[in-house]
Amino acid sequence: MGFPKGFYWGGATAANQYEGAWNVDGKGDSLPDHMRGGSFETPRQIDATLDAGALYPSHEATDFYHHYEEDIALFAEMGWNIFRMSINWTRIFPTGEETEPNEEGLAFYERVFDCCLAHGITPLVTISHYELPYHLVEKYNGWASRELIDLYFRYGKALLDRFAGKVKHWLTFNEINVAGAPFGAALSLGTVQGYTGTMANLPDDINLRMNALHNQLVASAKLVKYAHEAHPGTMMGNMDCFILSYPETCDPADQWANLEGMRYFNWYSSDVQARGAYPTWARRMWAERGIEIEMQPGDEELLREGTIDFYTLSYYMSNVVGTHDTLEESAGNMTQGGKNPYLESSEWGWQIDPTGLRIALNEIWDRYQLPIMVVENGFGAKDEVEPDGSIHDDYRISYLRKHVAAMHEAVDDGVGLIGYTWWGPIDVVSAGTGEMRKRYGFIYVDKHDDGTGTLARSRKDSFFYYQKVIARNGEDLD
Numbered sequence: 001m002g003f004p005k006g007f008y009w010g011g012a013t014a015a016n017q018y019e020g021a022w023n024v025d026g027k028g029d030s031l032p033d034h035m036r037g038g039s040f041e042t043p044r045q046i047d048a049t050l051d052a053g054a055l056y057p058s059h060e061a062t063d064f065y066h067h068y069e070e071d072i073a074l075f076a077e078m079g080w081n082i083f084r085m086s087i088n089w090t091r092i093f094p095t096g097e098e099t100e101p102n103e104e105g106l107a108f109y110e111r112v113f114d115c116c117l118a119h120g121i122t123p124l125v126t127i128s129h130y131e132l133p134y135h136l137v138e139k140y141n142g143w144a145s146r147e148l149i150d151l152y153f154r155y156g157k158a159l160l161d162r163f164a165g166k167v168k169h170w171l172t173f174n175e176i177n178v179a180g181a182p183f184g185a186a187l188s189l190g191t192v193q194g195y196t197g198t199m200a201n202l203p204d205d206i207n208l209r210m211n212a213l214h215n216q217l218v219a220s221a222k223l224v225k226y227a228h229e230a231h232p233g234t235m236m237g238n239m240d241c242f243i244l245s246y247p248e249t250c251d252p253a254d255q256w257a258n259l260e261g262m263r264y265f266n267w268y269s270s271d272v273q274a275r276g277a278y279p280t281w282a283r284r285m286w287a288e289r290g291i292e293i294e295m296q297p298g299d300e301e302l303l304r305e306g307t308i309d310f311y312t313l314s315y316y317m318s319n320v321v322g323t324h325d326t327l328e329e330s331a332g333n334m335t336q337g338g339k340n341p342y343l344e345s346s347e348w349g350w351q352i353d354p355t356g357l358r359i360a361l362n363e364i365w366d367r368y369q370l371p372i373m374v375v376e377n378g379f380g381a382k383d384e385v386e387p388d389g390s391i392h393d394d395y396r397i398s399y400l401r402k403h404v405a406a407m408h409e410a411v412d413d414g415v416g417l418i419g420y421t422w423w424g425p426i427d428v429v430s431a432g433t434g435e436m437r438k439r440y441g442f443i444y445v446d447k448h449d450d451g452t453g454t455l456a457r458s459r460k461d462s463f464f465y466y467q468k469v470i471a472r473n474g475e476d477l478d
Contacts, residue, residue: 001411001412002408002411002412002473002474002475003407003408003411003417003473003474003475004411004418005473007417007418007419007420007473007474008081008082008122008124008373008418008419008420008421009079009080009081009082009419009420009421009469009470009473009474010075010080010081010082010083010084010121010124010419010420010421010422010425011075011078011080011083011084011421011422011423011424011425011426011442012083012084012085012375012376012421012422012423012424012425013064013084013085013086013424013425013426013428014085014086014126014129014130014131014174014428014431015064015085015086015087015088015091015129015131016030016032016033016058016061016086016088016129016130016131016431017032017058017061017428017429017430017431018061018062018064018426018428018429019061019063019064019065019088020058020059020060020061020062020063020064020065020066021060021063021065021066022056022058022059022060023059024065025091025102025104025105025108026091026094026102026104026105027088027090027091027094027102027105028090028093028094028095028096028133028134028135029050029090029133029134030058030088030089030090030131030132030133030134031046031130031131031132031133031134031137031142031186031190031192032058032130032131032431033050033056033058033059033134034046034047034048034050034056034134035047035056035057035058035186035199035434036054036055036056036057036434037055037056037057037429037433037434037435037449038198038199038433038434038435039433039434039435039449040347040348040349040433040435040438043198043199043200044198044199044432044433044434045196045197045198045199046186046192046195046196046197046198046199047196048138048194048195048196049196055450055451057429057434057436057451058429060447060451061428061429062426062427062428062429062445062447062455063455065108067455067457068111068112068115069115070457071426071443071457072112072115072116072119072121073119074426074443074457074459074463075119075121075425076119076120076121077467078425078442078463078466078467078470079467079470079471080121080470081120081121081122082121082122082123082124082169082419082421083116083121083122083123083124083421084124084125084126084171084375084421085112085123085124085125085126086125086126086127086128086129086131086174087109087125087126087127087128087129087159088105088131089128089131089132089133089155090131090133090134091105091108091109092105092106092155092158092159093133093151093154093155093158094133094135095133095135095136096132096133096135096136096148096151096155097135097136097139097151099154101155101158101162106158106162109163110162110163110166113163113166113167114166117166122168122169123166123167123169124169124170124171124373124375124419124421125159125163125167125169125170125171126170126171126173126174126239127155127156127159127170127171127172127173127223128152128172128173128174129173129174130174130175130187130188130431132189132190136148136151136190137190137192137193138193138194140193141190141191141192141193142189142190142191142192142193142212143179143188143189143190143191143212143213143215143216144189144191144193144208144211144212144215145215146215146296148215148219149215149218149219149222152216152219152223153219153222153223153226156172156223156226157223157226160223160226160227160230160231160234161230161231164231164234168233168234168235169235169237170227170234170235170236170237171236171237171238171239171312171375172219172220172223172224172236172237172238172239173188173216173220173238173239174188174239175188175239175240175241175314176188176213176216176217176220176238176239176240176269176273177213177240177241177265177266177268177269177270178241179209179210179212179213179216179269180209180210180213180264180265180268180269181265182202182204182209183199183202183432184209184213185202185203185204185209186199186202187431188216189209189212189213189216191203191208191209191212206289206290206291207290207291207292210286210289210291210293211291211292211293211294213269214293214294214295214299217269217272217273217303218299218302218303220238220273220306221272221273221276221302221303221305221306221307222302222306223236223306224236224306224307224308225302225305225306235309235310236308236309237308237309237310237311237312237373238269238270238273238274238308238311238312239312239313239314239375240266240269240270240311240312240313240314241265241313241314242266242313242314242315242360242364243265243266243317243318243319243337244262244266244315244318244319244353244356244357244359244360245258245261245262245318245319245320245321245337246258246318246319246320246321246340247320247321247322248320248321248322248323248324248326248327248338249322249324251323251324253323254321254322254323254324257321257322257323258321260285261321263279263281263285264285267279267367268282268285270311270364270368272303273307273308274307274308274311274367274368274370275307275368276303276304276305276306276307277300277303277304278303308370309370309371310370310371310372310373310418311364311368311370311371311372311373312372312373312374312375313360313364313372313373313374313375313376314374314375314376314377314423315356315357315360315374315376315377315403316350316376316377316378316423317350317351317352317353317356318340318343318351318353318356319337319338319340319351320337320338320339320340321337321338322338327339339351340353346379346380346381347380347381347382348380348433348438350380352379352399352402354399354402354403354405354406355406357374357377357403357406357407357410358406358407358409358410358413361374361407361410361413361415361417362410362413362415364415365410365414365415365416365417369416370416371416371417371418372415372416372417372418373417373418373419373420373421374407374417374419374420374421375419375421376421376423377403377420377422377423378396378399378422378423378424378440379395379396379399379400379440380424380430380438380439380440381393381395381396381438381439382437382438382439383439383444383460385444385458389458390461391444391458391460391461392460392461393460393461393462394461396440396442396460396462397461397462397465400422400462400465400466400469401465401469401477401478404420404469404474404477405477407420407474408474408475422440422442422466423440424439424440424441425440425441425442425443425466426441426442426443426445426457427439427440427441427443427444427445427447428440428441435449436448436449436453437449441460442459442460442462442463442466443457443458443459443460443463444457444458444459444460445457446458
């Protein structure tokens, strides 16, 4: 069968990792603007008060703000028909509490969308991608407060109303299920009020985190409901960080531990967003983990009425779960788990498992029967620029080839996959480590961990390979 005609091919970025211009044209500071750079060995640090002598990578990032026309032209040259990008909340509402949006911020995104459409590229827009206004962190402890439900709704409504004629595909939150992990307190939830310290020592309270996640789920449903009522034809999606895991052995204890882990991390949030209610097993899970969800009147009705139109996910790697204390730990996207002896790993310890993507897509399709898009998938590596300026990234091409082949198999399995956007099609700041040397892009940006660089763009070998993949609609991958 192969990929359907009109399949969406493109790439994905996040404003806080790519946009730069952190205090330009009325933009306020967000939580990522308070995060220093780090590395695989050294955790990032959050500063409650900015240090004039410190390097905050998001402040310039790779400067999409001033290079968007050049970058979108390069995306079009690759053959994209979709671009997943996000909005910086503080570019629209600088503190998150204003009653009227910042016109300069809205005008910037309007120019970006117009540029995309002029190149035949459909915008797929994430409303909140790890960029909570820092004012809301300090005043409300982020999503721990239900005040943020209405503040988010005001922000999202402003976007939907302004861009209804230009943007038809929206995602409410990026990797919303990351709230289930301690790391999510900073990236996703902003429940780090007054905190200065490393990402490795975040204040953590699982009951607070899961209630903050509940507030996000209610906010998402409220905005989805509004979009369906006010802007018919608008497609509203979720976005989950999907970490497939395997049981270590056939021991029933390992099998059950894996099932519980998959439920907690992969299915909990998306069941709410796709089915309109918490799964039946959630109440026992809450009781066993000491969680008391502060359900308010009207919440359950909103969750029922605000279900999504399509399912989207990030997929980078898989883990192993066991109960025998024999597993070697492996690093990964937002989580850690057991190392799989049958898989190779990247330099950052992420296990490479294209078959796992096929498995994940089949399980998602069987569970929800909603159109699916893989909106993040990629390979972070150090790239070497040759004397002639070329970059031979065969490792990235290999990763891309294997994962496109896995998606092809999933489509042949009957999965309703409609699109694919590679993560970091142009080099951006790493969310987890704050590095530039961990590069994902098909397009190289001359920017380095110490903040130096010309920001010049150049094409890697993978640029031309992805161009061919798109031109052939995912067929003949060699």
